[in-house]
Every structure is written in structure tokens, then in C-alpha cells.
Amino acid sequence: MRHSLELTMQQRPEVLERVLRVTRHRGFTVTQLQMRINEDASLSLDIMVDAERAIELLSNQLNKLIDVTQCRVIPAAASSHNVCAQ
Amino acid sequence: MIRGADAVIKVLAAHGVTTVFGYPGGAIMPLYDALYGAPVEHLLSRHEQGAAFAAVGYARASGKTGVCFATSGPGATNLITSLADALLDSVPLVAITGQVSTSVIGTDAFQEIDVLGMSLSCTKHSFMVTRIDELIPTLYQAFAIAASGRPGPVLVDIPKDIQLAELEYRTPLLAIATEPRAEAGDVEAARRLLAQARQPILYVGGGVGMAGAVEQLRDLIRVTGLPSVATLKGLGAIAHDTPGYLGMLGMHGGKAANLAVQDCDLLLVVGARFDDRVTGKLASFAPKAKVIHLDIDAAELGKLRRADVAIAGDLRQILPALAMPLNITPWQAEVEHLARKHRWDYRHPGKLIYAPAMLRRLANKLPQDSVVSCDVGQHQMWVAQHMWFRRPEDHLSSAGLGTMGFGLPAAIGAQMARPGATVVLVSGDGSFMMNVQELTTIKRRRLPVKILLLDNQKLGMVKQWQQLFFEERYSETDLSDNPDFVLMASAFDIPGRSITSADEVEPALEQMLTAQGPYLLHVAIDDAFNVWPLVPPGACNSEMMDEPETRT
Known part of the structure; x- marks a missing residue:
């Protein structure tokens, strides 16, 4: 099943590696990825993943990353946002 | 102005660190130079893995950061x-x-590896x-x-030029991290779930000790009368x-623990x-049970088992809120019956040394202030089954990773943290050799660590x-060509003896x-005996x- 996540992260050289490592290790495959630097120098990452597992197994782990300040799971309908701020 | 390396030592002192474990080398020489004559004590290991395990043992035995x-x-x-x-x-x-210095990072310099990546x-x-201006705030953040x-290891990689650069020491202002709070x-x-349950049971893990919630847990048990079981890391909490x-x-x-959990209606x-x-x-697992799951780490809630009520928060605050008298007398009687029926049997006819009985005897003999550190394998499970502990910090065992070679350096760290305690390493002939170089650390500091080496000439658990x-x-599980362990210890000025028969156990302990x-x-133990009971994989x-009737 496909899931979309929106992450806000602190700008650190290795932060993308951290996110991708957790994603892979927890059993999710990245199918789409876009990152940009915000005006406040934070980073935004839109990531689409594919997995049999429940998305919370990934979003909970991403939320634990120190440099990830916010991780939102975007429901398939994309009508409302499920906010799980750290 | 001071060097970055001196600032590192100052940050350690500011965090109450009195003992560090380590091993010097080229890229960390400025830090070792700053350590020279500093009030922070350094324990030289003989392998970096030993140094870090000693720090783990120190942390686990004391509750402080290693x-x-x-x-x-x-x-x-x-x-x-x-x-x-x-x-x-x-931990x-x-x-x-x-x-290596920042100017050569990424050039495959001598002794350069991407440690941050690893x-x-x-x-x-x-x-x-x-x-350099990030050095002090980073170290504060690391602590x-x-x-x-949920505690854990934090690594700070400091290039040599940063250690040598000069700075003005300033204590940083840190935002206070917010912990999750129970709703x-x-x-x-x-x-409500507790009040409705007829057959509830407590399943206690290492988080209780790490949270400093042992008293709150014991109060909860006193008030509710809940039957309880513990994980390997939870031993000592109850x-x-x-x-x-x-x-x-x-x-x-x-057996009683597993059967009671399988039968419970609330976990x-x-x-x-x-x-x-x-x-x-x-x-x-506990197929009829509703689940209340309490943990500081929200990511553990629902990770493997759906909880009916899941609460992320500080156990010291949540546990007292759940303490209320319960009406579960029939279940308590049933649990008592299970406990009596499946009590350990230490009768083991014959002259050979039965490890479970010896470990039970050791537990009963240990003074109040004791730490038992163990390695990984059969002896580790026997320690968990047959010894008992006053507090979680009295039992050091590599639980999650199951790392052979953990025990000896962890015992060293525990002895440094609690110099007055009796520290006993229970090891096996396989595990002991994995960090045996740390005997040198014992020799160097004359640490009074007691080593109980259970030898069955095998990698027993694998066998x-x-x-x-x-x-x-x-x-590849036969270790009958082991070294003469007593002779080897003597090379490190550690006296010892070898025993082979059951009647020698008491005087030798x-x-x-x-x-x-x-x-x-x-201790040459009866090598025919395995760890029982055992839930087969899957x-x-x-x-x-x-235990089968006929032994091999």
C-alpha cells in the first residue's frame, strides 16, 4: 500500500540519510521523494512509500529522530492532515 | 581561551562525570592530553569494545550516563x-x-572512516x-x-583540529525537552479495564528500572495484589x-510464568x-488478554501487539494512578497453585556440578550490595532463572543484542561505579574469551571482581x-581445546581454582x-544439562x- 508523508527537519548534513535508513530498515520502500530548503532554514521532505505494514510503524519511528521536528501522514484521500508533532 | 579538548573535559565535569573508559590513538590525542592531570578519572581498557561495555556496565549499575x-x-x-x-x-x-581533521575528511586519510555514517x-x-562554536552545545545536547x-547511546565525533581550536568556555542554554504526558x-x-479484569497480570520490562519507577511499581503490586512476570531486563524490579x-x-x-500469561484476561x-x-x-501470545501498554517510547505502543489502552509517559506518574485494590482472589490462588506446581527442582543426583543449583546457592550467599554481570548463552539464562536480584541495577545482562563478551567489561564498569559492592561476573567458556583482554584492566586497577566461569567445553546454547x-x-560448537583458565588468570595476577564435583561448590563459592x-x-559443570524449559522457535x-528423560 502507498502512503504519503510530509516531514519537517532540521538542516543537518546527514538528516536525509537518517530518514532513508529508518524507512528502509522498518520495511518501507521509497517510491517518490522531494526535498526543499524553507525560508526559516528548515527542510521539508515529501516522501511516498510502499509497504504491507501499517504506516504508523514508520511515522512513529521517524518522529523519534531528533532532527525530525514534524512528521505528518497524509491520508489517502488527502483531505485532512493527520498531525503528529514531536 | 582554552582548547576544544579542554572544553570537552570541562563539559564532562559539569555533568558530574567522574569516570570515563577509553583507549587513546592519533586523532584523539588532544583529548587525552587534556585528560592528563584532569580531575576526571580514566580507565584504560585493552580494546575499545571493552571500554564501551565498561561504560555500559557503569551506567547500568549506577543509573548515571556512561x-x-x-x-x-x-x-x-x-x-x-x-x-x-x-x-x-x-542504556x-x-x-x-x-x-581526522576537517580539512582531510573525505580524502581517505589515515585512520579515517565515516563514523557518523556508521x-x-x-x-x-x-x-x-x-x-568549534558548536562543540560545547553539542556535548550538552548529547548528554x-x-x-x-527512552535512554540510549549518543556518539559525538570530534575532528582533531576542533579539539585543538581555541574557544571561550560558555555554558549553553538548552531548551528543556518535553516528555510525553499521560492523558x-x-x-x-x-x-476501568483493570477493575473489570478477572485474571490480570503484570508484564514488567527494563523500562521500570530505567525510569526509576521501581518503588512505584512495588507500591502498585502491594495495593492491587497483581500477579507478575518480568523480562530479562525487568528482573530485580519486583x-x-x-x-x-x-x-x-x-x-x-x-512454566508458571508462561502459563499464567497465556491464561490471563488482561496484560x-x-x-x-x-x-x-x-x-x-x-x-x-496471551490470546485472551486485553492489553494496557505503558512506555515512555510512543513508538513501542502498537508496534507488535495492539493495545486496548496505550499510554506514553513517565511510569513514575502513571503507575500510582493505577494503584487501586482489585477483587481477584480466585486468580491469585490459581497463580499461587501454578507457582507451587512448577517450582524449580534443584535435586540433581550424581557428583557432577549442576549449574542451576550452584547459581541459586550463589544468589542466596551474595551480600546486600551486589552486582551480577553475565555474558550470553546458557549460563545467562540460568542466571536469569535461578538467581534473584534486589534491584534491576544489580543484574547486568546483554538482553536485546545478546552480545557475547559483554560480561567482563560490564563487571569492570559496575565495580568502578559501585566500589563497595560485590561484583560477580558469571561467564561461560565461550563468552569469556571474547573480551578476555580486559583481565588486564582488572590487574591494572586491582579491581576485586569475582569471576565465576561455567565451563562445559562448548558453545552450550548453540549446541x-x-x-x-x-x-x-x-x-563448530566444541570448545574442548579451551585454555587452562586458572593458569591464564594467574598471568594477570588473579588467583583462582578449579572445581569439578558438587561437594566442592559451597566452600569454593x-x-x-x-x-x-x-x-x-x-567450574567444570555437568555438560549434559541444557536450559529448560524451552519454547521452540515459532x-x-x-x-x-x-528436560527429556534420557540425556545425551
């Missing part, structure tokens, strides 16, 4: 196993590694300091992250003579995480599985425990195998 140093390249890679161990067992640790999967968090929430509604829901306490559950758990999970060694076949599940094909300095008691916890 600190270790290593140089770049091989020094740092040698830390990796210990960091992984600390990650899986949630607060700050590891500081030297790195650390990603085996630390709670990690940093590489690339600017805060290591000890807060009143969730606590109410948990109380006093062993508590009514309804059934000891360890899981693959090598007691109150406190600081535990449904590890596969605990649950056996997950789908059939047990070969016997049971691999048609007795004993591939006495001699070991009353020895002034370090001591090695080498089986449900009620399908425990017992």
Missing part, C-alpha cells in the same frame, strides 16, 4: 558493537570519538562537530539526549519473594516491548539448538566471595519443552 573515548578509524569501529548493545537495551551512553543505525543520535525519554482519559480507561511473582517469562521463562505491560524472546509466536533442531550435527581482590572460580509459549 562515557567512553576512542580514536578515529579502528578505535571508533570497535565501539560499534557496544553502541548497538546500548541501543537495544536503552544512556555518550561515546566521544576522535576524527553510527546512524546503532545510536539514539549522533553528531560530528565541524565548527541530554542520552538520558532523556487523564487514557488513565481512566486503564483503570522483589523475588513478592506474592504472585512468577519470575521471567518467554523462551526460557518459568498490564509496563516498560516492555513484546520482544520475540518474550512472546514466542506473537499471534498466540543445545543443534541437538534439538539440527539433528545433533554439532557444527565461600572462598571466592571472601577473597580480598579479584578471583576466578573455574511455537506458542504454552508449548514449552521440558
Whole structure:
């Protein structure tokens, strides 16, 4: 099943590696990825993943990353946002 | 103005660090120079893995954050196993590694490896300091992250030029990390489930000790009368003579513990995480039970088992809110009956030394202030089954990672943290050799660590599985060419003796425990005996195998 996540992260050289490592290790495959630097120098990452597992197994782990300040799971309908701020 | 290296030592002192463990090398020389004559005591290990395990033992025996140093390249890679161990067992640790100078990072310089990259999967968090003004705030953050929430290891990689650069020492202002707080509604829901339950049981993990919630847990048991079981890391959280306490559950758990959990209608999970060694076949673990799951780490809630009520928060606050008298007398009687029916049997006819009986005897002989550190394998499970502990910090065992070679350096760290305590290492002939170089550390400091070496001339646990599940094909588990352990210890000025028969056990334990300095008691145990009971891989916890009638 496909899931979309929106992450806000602190700008650190290795932060993308951290996110991708957790994603892979927890059993999710990245199918789409876009990152940009915000005006406040934070980073935004839109990531689409594919997995049999429940998305919370990934979003909970991403939320634990120190440099990830916010991780939102975007429901398939994309009508409302499920906010799980750290 | 002081050097970055001097600032590191100042930050350690500011965090109350009095002892660090480590091994010097090229890229960390400025830090070792700053250490020279500093008030922080340094314990030289003989392998960086030993240094980091000593820091783990120090942290686990004291509740403080352990600190270790290593140089770049091989020094740092040698830390990796210990960091992984600390990650899986949630041990607060700050590891500081030297790195080649910033100007040559990325050029494959001598002893350069991407330690930050390597650390990603085996630390709670990690940093590489690339600017001198980031050094002090980064170290402060490292200590805060290591000890807060669910504790864990934090690595700080400091290039040599940063260690040498000058700065003005300023204490940084840090934002206070917010811990999750329990919602009143969730606590109410948990109380309702507890009140409705007819057959509730407490499943207690290492999180209780890490949260400093042992008293709150014991109060909860006193008030509710809840029967209880513990994980390997949870041992010591509940006093062993508590009514309804059934000891360890899981693959090598007691029969009564597993049967009671399988039969319960409510599982109150406190600081535990449904590890596969605990649950056996997950789908059939406590199949009738509703679940209340309490943990500081929200990511553990619902990870493996859906909870009816899940609360992320500080156990010291949640547990008292659940303490209320329960009406579960018939269930308590049933649990007592199970406990009596499946009590350990220490009768073992014959002259050979029966390890479980010896360990029970040792537990009963240990003074109040004692720490038992163990390695990994059969002896580790026997320690968990047959010894008992006053507090979780009195039992050091590599639980999550199951790292052979953990025990000796962890015992060294524990002895440094608690110099007045009797520290006993219970090791096996396989594990002991994995960090045996740390005997030098004992010799160097005359640490009075007592070593109880259980020798069955085998990699016993692997051999047990070969016997049971691999048609007795004993591939590479024979260790009958072990060294003469007593002779080897003597090379490190550690006296000792060897025993082979059951009637020697009592005087030999006495001699070991009353020895002034370090001591090695080498015990040739009955090698026919395995660890029982055992839940076979993939089986449900009620399908425990017992000791077969005929032994090999």
C-alpha cells in the first residue's frame, strides 16, 4: 500500500540519510521523494512509500529522530492532515 | 581561551562525570592530553569494545550516563558493537570519538572512516562537530539526549583540529525537552479495564528500572495484589519473594510464568516491548488478554501487539494512578497453585556440578550490595532463572543484542561505579574469551571482581539448538581445546581454582566471595544439562519443552 508523508527537519548534513535508513530498515520502500530548503532554514521532505505494514510503524519511528521536528501522514484521500508533532 | 579538548573535559565535569573508559590513538590525542592531570578519572581498557561495555556496565549499575573515548578509524569501529548493545537495551551512553581533521575528511586519510555514517543505525543520535562554536552545545545536547525519554547511546565525533581550536568556555542554554504526558482519559480507561479484569497480570520490562519507577511499581503490586512476570531486563524490579511473582517469562521463562500469561484476561505491560524472546509466536501470545501498554517510547505502543489502552509517559506518574485494590482472589490462588506446581527442582543426583543449583546457592550467599554481570548463552539464562536480584541495577545482562563478551567489561564498569559492592561476573567458556583482554584492566586497577566461569567445553546454547533442531550435527560448537583458565588468570595476577564435583561448590563459592581482590572460580559443570524449559522457535509459549528423560 502507498502512503504519503510530509516531514519537517532540521538542516543537518546527514538528516536525509537518517530518514532513508529508518524507512528502509522498518520495511518501507521509497517510491517518490522531494526535498526543499524553507525560508526559516528548515527542510521539508515529501516522501511516498510502499509497504504491507501499517504506516504508523514508520511515522512513529521517524518522529523519534531528533532532527525530525514534524512528521505528518497524509491520508489517502488527502483531505485532512493527520498531525503528529514531536 | 582554552582548547576544544579542554572544553570537552570541562563539559564532562559539569555533568558530574567522574569516570570515563577509553583507549587513546592519533586523532584523539588532544583529548587525552587534556585528560592528563584532569580531575576526571580514566580507565584504560585493552580494546575499545571493552571500554564501551565498561561504560555500559557503569551506567547500568549506577543509573548515571556512561562515557567512553576512542580514536578515529579502528578505535571508533570497535565501539560499534557496544553502541548497538546500548541501543537495544536503552542504556544512556555518550561515546566521544576522535576524527581526522576537517580539512582531510573525505580524502581517505589515515585512520579515517565515516563514523557518523556508521553510527546512524546503532545510536539514539549522533553528531560530528565541524565548527568549534558548536562543540560545547553539542556535548550538552548529547548528554541530554542520552538520558532523556527512552535512554540510549549518543556518539559525538570530534575532528582533531576542533579539539585543538581555541574557544571561550560558555555554558549553553538548552531548551528543556518535553516528555510525553499521560492523558487523564487514557488513565481512566486503564483503570476501568483493570477493575473489570478477572485474571490480570503484570508484564514488567527494563523500562521500570530505567525510569526509576521501581518503588512505584512495588507500591502498585502491594495495593492491587497483581500477579507478575518480568523480562530479562525487568528482573530485580519486583522483589523475588513478592506474592504472585512468577519470575521471567518467554523462551526460557518459568512454566508458571508462561502459563499464567497465556491464561490471563488482561496484560498490564509496563516498560516492555513484546520482544520475540518474550512472546514466542506473537499471534498466540496471551490470546485472551486485553492489553494496557505503558512506555515512555510512543513508538513501542502498537508496534507488535495492539493495545486496548496505550499510554506514553513517565511510569513514575502513571503507575500510582493505577494503584487501586482489585477483587481477584480466585486468580491469585490459581497463580499461587501454578507457582507451587512448577517450582524449580534443584535435586540433581550424581557428583557432577549442576549449574542451576550452584547459581541459586550463589544468589542466596551474595551480600546486600551486589552486582551480577553475565555474558550470553546458557549460563545467562540460568542466571536469569535461578538467581534473584534486589534491584534491576544489580543484574547486568546483554538482553536485546545478546552480545557475547559483554560480561567482563560490564563487571569492570559496575565495580568502578559501585566500589563497595560485590561484583560477580558469571561467564561461560565461550563468552569469556571474547573480551578476555580486559583481565588486564582488572590487574591494572586491582579491581576485586569475582569471576565465576561455567565451563562445559562448548558453545552450550548453540549446541543445545543443534541437538534439538539440527539433528545433533554439532557444527563448530566444541570448545574442548579451551585454555587452562586458572593458569591464564594467574598471568594477570588473579588467583583462582578449579572445581569439578558438587561437594566442592559451597566452600569454593565461600572462598571466592571472601577473597580480598579479584578471583576466578573455574567450574567444570555437568555438560549434559541444557536450559529448560524451552519454547521452540515459532511455537506458542504454552508449548514449552521440558528436560527429556534420557540425556545425551
